[in-house]
Amino acid sequence: MELLERLKDAQKTAMKQKDKARLGTLRLVMAAIKQQEVDTRQSLSDEAILAVLTKNVKQRRDSVAQYQAAGRDDLAETELAEIAVIEEFLPQPLSDDEVDALVKAAVEKAGASSMQDMGKVMGVLKPQVQGCADMGKVSQRVKAHLG
Structure with missing residues (x-):
């Protein structure tokens, strides 16, 4: 549950700093976690939250590829910014x-x-x-x- 607390703290900080882009991303992630909890009818462990975060990053990377193929670099930049926010909560990538x-x-x-x-x-x-x-x-x- 440590990861969930880190996400909540980051969300509060983004609210206080009026960082709308970061706050929006964190709210989407928290909504995905809450949806998973509702679907499974249990609180998620850190491993399950990591799975949700990984899935969100993967979805956004797919979106970036589609946006770039369609020539919508503005939307691709938004998705890349969201990926950067989510990746802050993922463990360091393995070499x-x-x-x-x-x-x-x-x-x-x-x-x-x-x-x-x-x-x-x-x-x-x-x-x-x-x-x-x-x-x-x-x-x-x-x-x-x-x-």
């Missing part, structure tokens, strides 16, 4: 070497030997890298390691 080490350890832990075992490896890896690495890139590294 490529750290991801490779985690993949290797997960393959050994799962006893994986072929591509059919990829689901097992990803199951071991996901809690370790959630919010710290792009799951698409992690998946590619697992495929390369198993392939």
Whole structure:
């Protein structure tokens, strides 16, 4: 619940500083967290909140790509600013070497030997890298390691 408190404190600070862009982003994130709590009918742990934040960042990155393809750089800039605000609450991203080490350890832990075992490896890896690495890139590294 520490992450939720940090988000609430940041929201209060943004209100006091009259930072409308930051406040709007934080309100959207808090609404997404609240919606998840309502859907699951339980309070979210820090890991679940990280999943919500990661999902929000991914959605905004997809939007940036679409806006840039459509030539709407003004909207893309807004989305990039929102990504920057959300990323303040995510853990530091893992380096490529750290991801490779985690993949290797997960393959050994799962006893994986072929591509059919990829689901097992990803199951071991996901809690370790959630919010710290792009799951698409992690998946590619697992495929390369198993392939």
